[in-house]
Amino acid sequence: MTFSSISRLSKALAGSAIAASAMFMVPAPAQAAGDLLVAPTRIVLDGQRGTEIILNNIGAETATYRISLELRRMSKEGRLTAVTPEEANQIEQAAKAMIRYAPRRVTLPPNQPQAIRIGVRAPQDLPDGEYRVHMLFRAIPKAKSVTEQTNPEGGFSIALTPIYGVTIPVIVRQGNLQATAGIANGRIEEDKEGKSFAFDLSRSGDRSTYGEIRVTKPGLDEPLLVARGIAVYPEVSSRKVALPIPNEIAEQLKGPVSIEYYEPRNSGGGLIAKTQMVLR
Amino acid sequence: MSKFIKAAVASSILAASVMGAGAAQAATASADATANILEQVTVTSDGSDLAFGTIVTGTAASTVAVASDGTATCGTGLVCTGTTSSAGFDVTGTTGETVDVSADATVTLTNPDGDDMTASLSPSVSTIVLDGTDGFAVGGTLNVAANQADGLYEGTFSVTVDYQ
Numbered sequence: 001m002t003f004s005s006i007s008r009l010s011k012a013l014a015g016s017a018i019a020a021s022a023m024f025m026v027p028a029p030a031q032a033a034g035d036l037l038v039a040p041t042r043i044v045l046d047g048q049r050g051t052e053i054i055l056n057n058i059g060a061e062t063a064t065y066r067i068s069l070e071l072r073r074m075s076k077e078g079r080l081t082a083v084t085p086e087e088a089n090q091i092e093q094a095a096k097a098m099i100r101y102a103p104r105r106v107t108l109p110p111n112q113p114q115a116i117r118i119g120v121r122a123p124q125d126l127p128d129g130e131y132r133v134h135m136l137f138r139a140i141p142k143a144k145s146v147t148e149q150t151n152p153e154g155g156f157s158i159a160l161t162p163i164y165g166v167t168i169p170v171i172v173r174q175g176n177l178q179a180t181a182g183i184a185n186g187r188i189e190e191d192k193e194g195k196s197f198a199f200d201l202s203r204s205g206d207r208s209t210y211g212e213i214r215v216t217k218p219g220l221d222e223p224l225l226v227a228r229g230i231a232v233y234p235e236v237s238s239r240k241v242a243l244p245i246p247n248e249i250a251e252q253l254k255g256p257v258s259i260e261y262y263e264p265r266n267s268g269g270g271l272i273a274k275t276q277m278v279l280r
Numbered sequence: 281m282s283k284f285i286k287a288a289v290a291s292s293i294l295a296a297s298v299m300g301a302g303a304a305q306a307a308t309a310s311a312d313a314t315a316n317i318l319e320q321v322t323v324t325s326d327g328s329d330l331a332f333g334t335i336v337t338g339t340a341a342s343t344v345a346v347a348s349d350g351t352a353t354c355g356t357g358l359v360c361t362g363t364t365s366s367a368g369f370d371v372t373g374t375t376g377e378t379v380d381v382s383a384d385a386t387v388t389l390t391n392p393d394g395d396d397m398t399a400s401l402s403p404s405v406s407t408i409v410l411d412g413t414d415g416f417a418v419g420g421t422l423n424v425a426a427n428q429a430d431g432l433y434e435g436t437f438s439v440t441v442d443y444q
Contacts, residue, residue, distance in 0.1 A: 039320035041373065041443045058322055072442075079406070080380060080442050134442070141436060159432065160330050160387065160399070162367050162418070164439040166321055193405055210444075212376070227409045228376045231444035243378070243409055 034139025034164060035059035042210075042229070043118065043135075043170045050100075050119030053168070055137055057108035064107040064140045067116055069096055069133040070167060074232070078201075078239040080134065080167075095131035098122050099170060105140075120172050128175025130207040130234050138165025169231070171208070179205030181232060183259050183275040188250050189242065195250045197225060198242040199259060201273075203232040209272055211263045213241065215253065224252055228264070253279050319374045323441050326368035326415060330401075332422050334362030341426045348404035348417040358424065366404075366417040371441055373410045380407050380442040381416050391431025398423050401437055 037056040045051065057063050071092045072080035083092060101118040108114055118135075141161050186199040203209050209232050215225040227243050245253070261273040332344050338357030345353040346364050354360035371379065383403045390396045404417040418439060 035322070035324040037320055037322040039318035041319050041321050041377070054318065054320075058324065074444075079382075080444065136440065138438070138440070159434045160389065161434075161436045162325070162330070162439055163436050164323055164325070164369060165441075166323055167440050167442045168321075169443060196407075226376045227378045228374070229378045229444055233444075242407060244405065244407060 034063050034065070034141075036063075036065065036137060036139065036166065037113075038137050038166045038168060041166075041168050043168065045118075045120045045170065045172045048120065048122075050117060052115040052117055053135070054113050055106065055108070055116055056113040057110055060110055062107060062109045064105065064142075065137055066105050066140050067101065068104070068136045069099060069101075069170075070136045071096065072134045072167070074236045074239060076236060076239060078241055091129065091131060092133075094123075094126070095133050095172065098126070098131065098172065099133055101135070118170065122172065122174060126174050128177065128206070129173075130177060131172040131174070132208075132233065133170050134167040135170050136165055136167045138163055173207060177205070177207035179203055179207045179209050179234075181209045181261055181273040183261060183273050186257070186259060186275075186277045186279055188245075188253060188279060194244060195247060196242040196244050197250070197253060198240060200238055201230070201232050201241050201261070202238040203234075204237065206234065208233045209261070211261055211272055213243070214260045214262065216258045216260070217252065218256055218258070224249055224257075230261070255279065319377070321371070321373040321377075321379070321441065321443070324370045326370050328365045328368040328417075330367040330418060330420055331363065331365045333360055333364040335360050335424065337424055337426070337428050339426050342424050343421050344424065345421040346419045348402065348419040350417070350419075355424070366419040367439075368415060368417050369439065370415040371408060371410065372412070372414065375410055375412055377410045378407065378444065379410065380444070381405055381439070382442060383418050383439045384437045387420075387435045387437040389433035389435035391429065391433045393429065393431050395429040395431060395433075397425065397428065397433055399435070403439070 035058045037058050039054045043051060055065060071083035071088050073083050075081050098120050100121055101116055106114050141163055182202040184200045189196050189198045211230060212226065212228040213230050214223040216223045225243060225245065230241055232239050256278050258274065258276045260271060263270045263272060330346065332346060333352055335344055336359040340357045342355030342357045344355060344358060344360060346366055348366050350365040352360055352364040381403045383401045386398050386400050388396050388398050399420045399422045401418055401420045408414050
């Protein structure tokens with residue numbers, strides 16, 4: 001929650017070429033802005049009641065944000081991959097059609113929060129099931145000023161502007177839905193990003209599971225590893241979960257461990273699944 | 281009596297602050313005090329941008345790669361000098377919460393004459409379990425054509441922090 005690290009985003013790069021067959025690049029500013037705060041980070045809409053999401057401009061400059069609904073599908077690897085409107089299936093199209101929200105574009109001075117109202121208007125004959133969209137919040141880059149567009153004579157310049165944002169899931173549940181989960185195949189993996197503790201999280205039923213993973217070791221009071229916000233969505237029956245871990249935790253995990261999957265505390269905190277295994 | 285309770289409930293918002301100061305006589309009236317505590321996420325630039333430094337082109341196509349730690353690898357036939365950096369972002373949220381990081385795989389940079397260049401992008405991490413000091417970097421590889429044409433090349437790339 002440190003706000004001290006907030007920094008104005010600017011610059012990318014620019015340059016100028018000199019000789020006929022040579023290009024010469026030097027950094028120069030390209031505008032961007034869009035530091036942001038979003039709360040909450042997950043929404044489940046039951047019935048017709050709506051809610052609000054807070055968007056705050058925590059940057060140093062006025063910024064314009066666009067709020068949009070995106071479709072994402074969970075992969076076997078546990079990643080949320082983008083789904084284009086053409087690829088969307090019936091459930092995804094229905095989800096996008098029933099979510100109402102406003103405003104969709106907002107200009108905020110620094111440290112000015114804005115509530116985004118969100119609700120659901122489900123059609124009468126909506127089949128039971130879980131419907132989901134991912135709400136994307138991100139800043140619209142500012143138009144560049146004329147001076148910045150001026151190109152050095154006979155020159156070459158380049159400006160790369162990052163547009164960064166946050167997506168949160170918005171879930172609508174229709175009917176009485178059930179799901180169970182299972183944990184298997186715990187292992188320690190290593191790739192270029194470092195070590196991770198990985199396992200397969202399976203799911204059956206007609207809704208997603210969501211909650212907190214705790215990895216405990218016999219004889220230790222505190223869990224060695226806690227990761228909240230782990231979901232398995234209905235489009236997959238099993239996903240890989242890979243949690244980055246430092247080397248010392250990787251060493252400590254070796255041997256017998258217990259992996260538990262709990263519901264979030266605000267929805268009861270019940271145990272969803274638990275497995276004991278020996279890690280090598 | 282019922283009137284008194286109604287009045288007490290109606291004034292409970294005011295009473296709440298007084299009760300905090302020790303006005304215990306209001307305890308006979310029950311009132312709901314609600315505060316909706318929301319979990320939040322912030323994403324901020326850490327001030328460094330994806331910069332490929334100063335490059336002098338050669339007569340053959342080549343690449344300049346900037347790793348997520350900001351160090352550059354200069355392709356064959358190019359001369360690279362100047363400061364390079366990767367784009368850096370800070371993420372804050374509830375400790376223990378898991379977030380995924382995704383970035384556009386490639387970005388196309390175009391100049392007003394329609395010439396273009398591409399850069400491939402790679403975030404330093406794909407998943408973060410938040411511990412209060414979190415961030416990630418985005419490096420990339422710029423594909424420089426032989427005798428790359430003049431002009432202002434512009435491009436945008438998107439980076440998102442995804443909650444499951």
